[in-house]
Amino acid sequence: MKKVLKWIGIIILVLVVIIVAAMFMFRSKYKSLANERFEVNVPDIALQTDxxxxxxxxxxxxxxxxxxxxxxxxxxxxxxxxxxxxxxxxxxxxxxxxxxxxxxxxxxxxxxxxxxxxxxxxxxxxxxxxxxxxxxxxxxxxxxxxxxxxxxxxxxxxxxxxxxxxxxxxxxxxxxxxxVLDLQDGSARERPEVGETLAYGEYVMLISGCQSCHGEAFNGAKSPDPVSPPGGNITPAGNIGNWNYDQFAETMWTGKTPEGKEMDPKFMPWDGIRLLGDTEKKALFLYLQNLPPKEDSEDLARWKAKNS
Ligand code: HEC
Ligand code: HEC
Missing domain, CATH: 1.10.760 (Cytochrome Bc1 Complex; Chain D, domain 2)
Known part of the structure; x- marks a missing residue:
């Protein structure tokens, strides 16, 4: 009996040492990331002061x-x-x-x-x-x-x-x-013409970063904010598939969806998105409505199962 206890003690001690060592290793990885210096090929950009x-x-x-x-x-x-x-x-x-x-x-x-x-x-x-x-x-x-x-x-x-x-x-x-970025790519970035088109909608989506919280396929993902709920499914298979443009604009204006969900602007930045121009919001909505419908991602489905 004493021998068994002694071995259990040794195993626990070894585990604790491994965990503490791993913690310090990850922390020093973070520190070295934070101390990294980057060289950038910065292009000339003209200021638009008119x-x-x-x-x-x-x-x-x-x-x-x-x-x-x-x-x-x-x-x-x-x-x-x-x-x-x-x-x-x-x-x-x-x-x-x-x-x-x-x-x-x-x-x-x-x-x-x-x-x-x-x-x-x-x-x-x-x-x-x-x-x-x-x-x-x-x-x-x-x-x-x-x-x-x-x-x-x-x-x-x-x-x-x-x-x-x-x-x-x-x-x-x-x-x-x-x-993550290619810091040597100083090539000129063109923008599609401003208008209610899919191309302009995609541009607005890219610079406002919907995918960073809603996922590459827009069907829901963990938010980078560790205390946030996951971003919802914003393909036509999600709630948004049943909305018209006015309901979308109203949701971005008030943070409240037609289904009655109130969204915290700390997690879903509707209080910023609503300040896009009308043409930008219309193009964005057009783009989202034309996405291929996708079922909820695994992360989102798991979260819904736990929180319903
Ligand atoms: C998701 C949050 C977030 C958004 C959105 C954001 N920023 Fe930032 N930004 C930060 C944080 C956090 C820092 C400080 C980073 C640090 O200390 O390493 C920062 C730093 C900066 C800095 C560097 C200032 C300095 O001296 O450290 C500039 C310039 C900047 N942001 C411009 C912008 C502009 C312009 C926009 C909009 C187009 C924008 N940011 C949108 C979070 C954000
Ligand atoms: C910083 C993270 C973040 C960004 C960026 C973001 N969202 Fe969200 N979004 C969320 C979260 C989190 C929720 C779910 C909120 C909740 O459940 O309360 C959500 C919910 C939504 C909903 C409601 C979905 C539903 O079925 O109820 C829509 C629509 C939406 N977002 C559209 C967008 C669009 C369009 C963009 C880009 C312009 C965008 N979001 C950018 C985090 C984000």
Whole structure:
């Protein structure tokens, strides 16, 4: 009996040592990701400072950036969870850390997710903005430069030890767009003509990142936010297949679906999507309605089974 207990003790001890070693290994993997420096081939982008360019820049910034960077784009703690930590998004006004940035610095950060010192921007969705056309990027940067300066501070993110371990183990997905993107691809990005067309709808979908939460096939996926419900099925096989355009627009305006579900804007960014122009929303809806219908993904089906 004593011998058996002794062996059980040894096995538990070995397991504990292995788990602790693995935790430190994943944490150091996270640290080395965080310390990586990236070299980018940054293309020349012309600023669009005329009134049409500024108006388009404002539409893009309010629809795409305010959800994380705050209504006045002066930064905020957009993620705050006891077990994971606090993530601040930067103050993007001329009073923040970008005050002295050149256009090139903005292009490097927005299209490639890299700071002027070569460090990667974390969580910032450059995978999506990598698709943004040269013209739209020129509008967006011109608009950001025109914002009233705010001196709201932009402190670095603070992660708990557990969150660093989880990040190193890849549980949050690709944290740094820069480690996934082709940073040497400085080719010009064209945009389809603005209009209620499938091509423009696909473009709007790509720069607003629906797939990062709804999955490559749009049939539901885990959100990159670890405390969020999964993104729903937005192919015609999901609820949206029964909606007309007005119901879609109303859902994006109020966050409440025709089926009566109230969506938290922290998890489903309808409060940003609603600020897209009418043509953008119509093209987006047209694009979604023309997707091949797909059954719920396994992740979504499992979540629904557990939560119904
Ligand atoms: C999903 C949330 C999210 C969205 C949406 C987002 N950002 Fe960010 N952004 C961040 C976070 C978080 C950081 C800070 C990253 C870090 O500290 O590594 C950041 C950093 C930046 C920086 C670098 C500032 C600095 O000095 O560190 C720029 C520039 C920027 N964002 C521009 C934009 C623009 C322009 C948009 C809209 C087109 C946008 N962001 C949309 C989360 C977001
Ligand atoms: C940051 C993650 C995220 C992004 C980006 C995102 N969504 Fe969502 N979306 C969600 C989540 C999470 C839900 C489910 C919310 C819930 O269950 O309360 C959802 C739900 C929805 C629903 C309701 C589905 C239903 O059947 O009730 C629609 C429609 C929708 N999203 C459309 C879009 C479109 C279109 C885009 C791109 C323009 C988009 N979403 C981008 C996370 C996201």
């Amino acid at each position: 009134s049409a360019g500024m108006a388009r820049g404002e539409m893009l910034a309010t629809a795409l950036c305010t959800g994380c960077h705050g209504g006045d784009l002066a930064g905020k703690d957009f993620f705050n969870d006891k077990t994971i930590g606090v993530v601040y998004s930067a103050n993007l006004t001329p009073g923040g850390p970008t005050a002295a940035w050149s256009t090139e610095d903005f292009v490097r950060a927005i299209r490639y997710g890299v700071r002027p010192d070569g460090s990667g921007l974390f969580i910032m969705p450059s995978l999506e903005y990598n698709h943004m056309s040269d013209y739209d990027l020129g509008c967006l940067i011109a608009y950001l430069r025109s914002l009233p300066a705010s001196d709201n501070p932009s402190p670095p993110a603070e992660f708990t030890f557990m969150a660093q371990v989880m990040a190193g183990a890849g549980l949050f997905g690709d944290l740094y767009s820069a480690s």
